[in-house]
Amino acid sequence: MATTTRDLTTGGIAGPILAFSIPLILGNMLQTLYNAADSIIVGRFVGAEALAAVGSAYSLMTFLTSLMIGLSMGAGIVFSYLFGEGNQEKLRKALGISFMSIGIISLVITAIALIFQHPIMRLMQVPQDVYEDMAEYLKVIFIGLPALFLYNFYAAAERAVGNSRTPLLFMAVSAIMNVILDLYFVISLDWGVWGAAVATIISQWVAGIGIAVFSISRHQMLRFSLKDMVPEKSLFSELLSLSVLTSMQQSIMNLGILCVQGIVNSFGSGVMAAFAAGVKIDSIAYMPLQEFGNAFSTFVSQNGGAGKTERIREGMRVAFMLATLFGLIISIIVFIIPGPLMTIFIDPGETELIAIGSEYLRIEGAFYILIGYLFLFYGIFRALKAPAISLVLTIISLGLRVLLAALLSRLPMGETGIWMSIPIGWALADAAGIIFYKTLKKRRAS
Numbered sequence: 001m002a003t004t005t006r007d008l009t010t011g012g013i014a015g016p017i018l019a020f021s022i023p024l025i026l027g028n029m030l031q032t033l034y035n036a037a038d039s040i041i042v043g044r045f046v047g048a049e050a051l052a053a054v055g056s057a058y059s060l061m062t063f064l065t066s067l068m069i070g071l072s073m074g075a076g077i078v079f080s081y082l083f084g085e086g087n088q089e090k091l092r093k094a095l096g097i098s099f100m101s102i103g104i105i106s107l108v109i110t111a112i113a114l115i116f117q118h119p120i121m122r123l124m125q126v127p128q129d130v131y132e133d134m135a136e137y138l139k140v141i142f143i144g145l146p147a148l149f150l151y152n153f154y155a156a157a158e159r160a161v162g163n164s165r166t167p168l169l170f171m172a173v174s175a176i177m178n179v180i181l182d183l184y185f186v187i188s189l190d191w192g193v194w195g196a197a198v199a200t201i202i203s204q205w206v207a208g209i210g211i212a213v214f215s216i217s218r219h220q221m222l223r224f225s226l227k228d229m230v231p232e233k234s235l236f237s238e239l240l241s242l243s244v245l246t247s248m249q250q251s252i253m254n255l256g257i258l259c260v261q262g263i264v265n266s267f268g269s270g271v272m273a274a275f276a277a278g279v280k281i282d283s284i285a286y287m288p289l290q291e292f293g294n295a296f297s298t299f300v301s302q303n304g305g306a307g308k309t310e311r312i313r314e315g316m317r318v319a320f321m322l323a324t325l326f327g328l329i330i331s332i333i334v335f336i337i338p339g340p341l342m343t344i345f346i347d348p349g350e351t352e353l354i355a356i357g358s359e360y361l362r363i364e365g366a367f368y369i370l371i372g373y374l375f376l377f378y379g380i381f382r383a384l385k386a387p388a389i390s391l392v393l394t395i396i397s398l399g400l401r402v403l404l405a406a407l408l409s410r411l412p413m414g415e416t417g418i419w420m421s422i423p424i425g426w427a428l429a430d431a432a433g434i435i436f437y438k439t440l441k442k443r444r445a446s
Contacts, residue, residue: 006019006020006161006162006163006164007162007302008020008162008298008299008302008303009084009302009303009305009306009308009311013299013311013314013315013318014318014322016299017292017295017296017299017315017318017319017322018322020162020164020295020298020299021164021288021291021292021294021295021296022164023164023165023167023168024159024164024167024168024291024292024294024295025287025288025291025292026168026172027155027164027167027168027171027172027291028287028290028291029284029287030168030171030172030174030175031171031175036280036284036345037175037178037179037182037196037199038054038182038193038196038197038199038200039051039054039055039058039276039277039280039345040344040345041182041183041186041187041196042054042186042192042193042196043273043277043345043346043347044347045186045187046186046192046193048269048270048273048346048350048353049129049130049133049269050133050192050193051273051276051277051345051346052127052130052269052272052273052276053130053131053133053134053137053193054133054134054137054193054196054276055272055273055275055276055277055279055280056124056126056130056134056261056265056272056276057134057137057138057141058276058279058280059124059254059257059258059261059279060120060124060138060258061138061141062254062257062258063251063254063255063257063258064109064113064142064145065145065148066247066250066251066253066254067105067109067247067250067251068102068105068106068109068145068148068149068152068247069148069152069247069250070243070246070247070248070249070250070251071098071101071102071105071243071244071246071247072098072102072149072152072153072155072156072243073152073156073246073247073250073294073382074239074242074243074244074245074246074247074382074387075094075098075102075153075156075239075242075243076156076157076159076160076298076301077160077242077246077297077301077382077383077385077387078094078098078235078238078239078242079091079094079095079156079157079160079161080160080161080298080301080302080305080383081301081302081304081305082094082305083160083161083162083221083302083305084301084302084303084304084305084306085305085306088221090235091221092221092222092223092224092225092228093224093228093232093235094235094239095157095222095224095228096224096225096226096227096228096229096230097228097229097230097231097232097235097236097239098153098239098243099153099224099229100229101236101239101240101243102149102153102243103146103149103153106145106146106148106149107146109145110142110143110145110146113138113142113145114139114142117135117138117139117142118135121134121135121138123262124258124261124262124265125262125265125266126265127265127268127269127272129269130269130272133192133193134193136192136193136194136197137193137194137196137197138197139197140194140197140198140201141197141200141201143201144200144201144204144205146208147201147204147205147207147208147209148204148208149208150208150209150211150212151167151170151171151204151207151208151211151212153212154167154211154212154215154222155167155211157215157222158211158215158219158222159294159298160298160301161219161221161222162298162302163219164295166211166214166215167211170206170207170210170211170214171207173206173207173210174203174204174206174207174210175203177202177203177206178199178200178202178203181198181199181202181203182195182196182199182200184199185198185199186199241387242382242385242387245387245388245390245391246382246387246390248391249378249382249387249390249391249394252391252394252395252398253394253397253398255398256394256397256398256399256401256402257279257398259398259402259405260401260402260405260418260421260422261275263402263405263406263409263418264415264418266409267409267414267415270352270353270356271356271415273346273350273353274342274346274353274354274356274357274360275356275357275360275415276345277342277344277345277346277353277357278342278356278357278360278361278364280345281334281338281341281342281344281345281357281361282334282360282361282364282365285330285333285334285365285368286330286368286371286372288326288330289323289326289327289330289368289371289372289375290371290375292319292322292323292326292372292375292376293323293372293375293376293377293378293379294375294379295379296315296319296376296379296380296383297378297379297380297382297383298383299312299315299383300312300315300379300380300383300384301383303315304383304384304385316376316380319376320373320376323369323372323373323375323376324369324372326372327368327369327370327371327372327373328369330365330368331365331366331367331368331369334361334362334364334365334368335361335362335365335366338357338358338359338361338362338365339354339358341361342354342357342358342361356415359416359419360419363416363419363420363422363423364419364422364423366423367423367426367427370423370426370427370430371423371426373430373433374393374397374426374429374430374433377390377393377429377430377433377436377437378390378393378394380437381393381433381436381437381440384440386440389433389436389440392432392436393429393432393433393436394429396425396428396429396432397425397426397428397429398425399425400421400424400425400428400429401421401422401424401425402421403421404417404420404421404424404425405417405418405421405422408420408421
């Protein structure tokens with residue numbers, strides 16, 4: 001199978017962006033299936049406490065993973081610009097510097113996670129009836145963090161040059177393997193949450209090593225040498241700035257979710273389990289909007305490198321129209337059938353948990369257009385090499401979410417107040433995004 005690249009600087013706009021985004025959407029859905037498979041199988045065959053443990057662990061793992069994804073995503077902006085410029089030599093240099101830097105950071109993150117696992121869990125207010133299962137799950141799952149770096153680094157590199165199909169291929173193989181191993185380890189061998197964790201890390205390493213070997217052997221443009229890893233001051237500074245700020249944006253996004261998880265945990269394992277299932281469905285539901293924003297970011301980056309400002313402006317008009325359409329369709333589906341969606345993760349007999357999760361989904365699902373716009377703003381500002389603005393928007397959205405969740409959950413509405421805080425944060429961040437874009441546009445035009 002030959003790898004391909006896609007030049008997004010010529011031809012139509014809507015068609016190429018959609019064609020590029022579809023593999024991203026499918027790939028991210030498959031990546032979500034890693035923990036979703038764990039949750040479904042553990043929830044059905046081990047119990048509600050085990051589901052709560054895996055669900056709470058998911059919030060923590062998403063935060064840690066986002067650090068590495070953000071670093072690779074930020075570096076990917078530079079890769080896209082250099083590809084748009086046609087500067088392959090500098091592209092290989094950027095790849096080498098990024099691989100060395102992000103690789104070291106991923107190992108440090110892994111070490112910190114393993115050393116401080118229990119203090120982190122106590123900070124999350126994990127209930128005693130869930131604590132042991134969650135600790136057992138995390139102890140194994142942290143070993144897969146370097147594999148996530150390997151996969152996401154090469155996935156970012158491939159996507160930067162317009163190839164979104166290769167990352168999808170390896171994620172598909174890995175996701176299928178994870179489901180098969182989950183069924184075998186959890187059901188056949190009765191290994192419980194430990195078996196689910198082992199299945200996940202084996203699958204993650206297959207994806208990471210697989211895409212690295214494939215990219216190096218088949219894609220000369222992405223093949224860098226040891227000398228390319230030696231930092232070059234100006235390029236290293238640009239990569240560091242974009243990578244660190246994007247990583248901060250991604251991690252703060254998930255830190256806010258982690259803080260909300262802590263508030264949810266105070267309501268007990270029942271609400272935890274319902275929230276865990278609801279978040280899985282929620283994240284899968286708006287994933288097309290998230291990946292469409294990432295695809296558009298590559299479009300803006302390549303055209304920015306090629307100096308095609310007018311094409312970027314036209315692309316924005318098309319992108320917001322498509323995000324509106326996608327958001328409406330997804331909202332209608334989730335709002336109408338939240339109960340059946342909840343039974344994917346929770347036994348139909350758990351009517352109270354399904355009711356709690358359904359309320360969460362109806363409140364979030366009604367406002368998916370807002371988060372669709374927010375993902376576009378994130379991608380636009382990253383691609384315009386203004387990741388600090390994406391970071392500020394994230395702080396606005398998540399800061400308000402955590403603050404309102406803490407306040408509203410103390411009222412008689414209880415956990416409903418937590419659910420309501422989320423779309424309020426989206427709306428205010430969108431308003432800020434419009435203001436920031438107009439300000440940036442005027443500043444760069446002057």
